[in-house]
C-alpha cells in the first residue's frame with residue numbers, strides 16, 4: 001500500500017516525527033518551489049542538523065543522492081537516497097521577518113520559513129533560537145567560484161520532481177513551503193511530502 005501524500009499549503013510549514021529507517025520524500029508538485037527542511041534528534045533536541053559539518057564532510061556545497069546530512073555532533077541524521085533535481089541549497093538560513101525587511105522593504109512582511117518552522121516545532125519543545133541553517137530542498141543558489149558571489153535564482157525543479165531521504169535516527173522534522181519571492185520564481189506554491197515507514 002502506498003503511503004498517503006500530505007500537502008503543506010503555500011507559505012506555511014509543518015513538523016512531524018520520522019523514525020530511524022523511515023523514508024521521507026519531499027515533492028515539488030508544481031515546480032520552482034523551495035522546501036526548507038530541519039532535523040532534530042527526537043531524543044535530544046541539542047543534536048541538530050548542521051550545514052557546517054555536512055558541507056565539510058561532503059567537500060561539496062551541492063548535495064544530492066548518496067550524500068549524508070550530519071548533525072552538530074557529526075552523526076548522520078539523514079541520507080539522500082534519490083534526487084530528480086540535483087540542485088539544493090545548504091548555505092542560507094530560513095527566510096524570516098528580517099529577510100523581508102532586508103530584501104523586500106516594498107512588500108508586506110511575512111514570518112517566512114523561520115516563523116513557520118518556529119510555530120510548527122514549538123509543540124516538540126524546539127525554541128526559535130535553536131533553529132539553524134535548513135537544508136533548502138530545490139533552492140537554487142549558484143556560486144561564482146572566483147569571487148564567491150552567490151545568487152538566488154528560481155529553482156530548476158519541475159512539477160513532480162522530488163528528493164528522498166532515509167532517517168538514520170529518530171528525528172523531529174520541520175518542513176516548509178517557502179515564502180520568499182526570489183527563492184520560488186516569484187510565486188508561492190504548496191509542497192507535498194510522503195513518509196514510507198520502515199515498520200510497515
Ligand SMILES: [Zn+2]
Pocket residue numbers: 036094095112113114177178179180183
Ligand atoms: Zn523560505
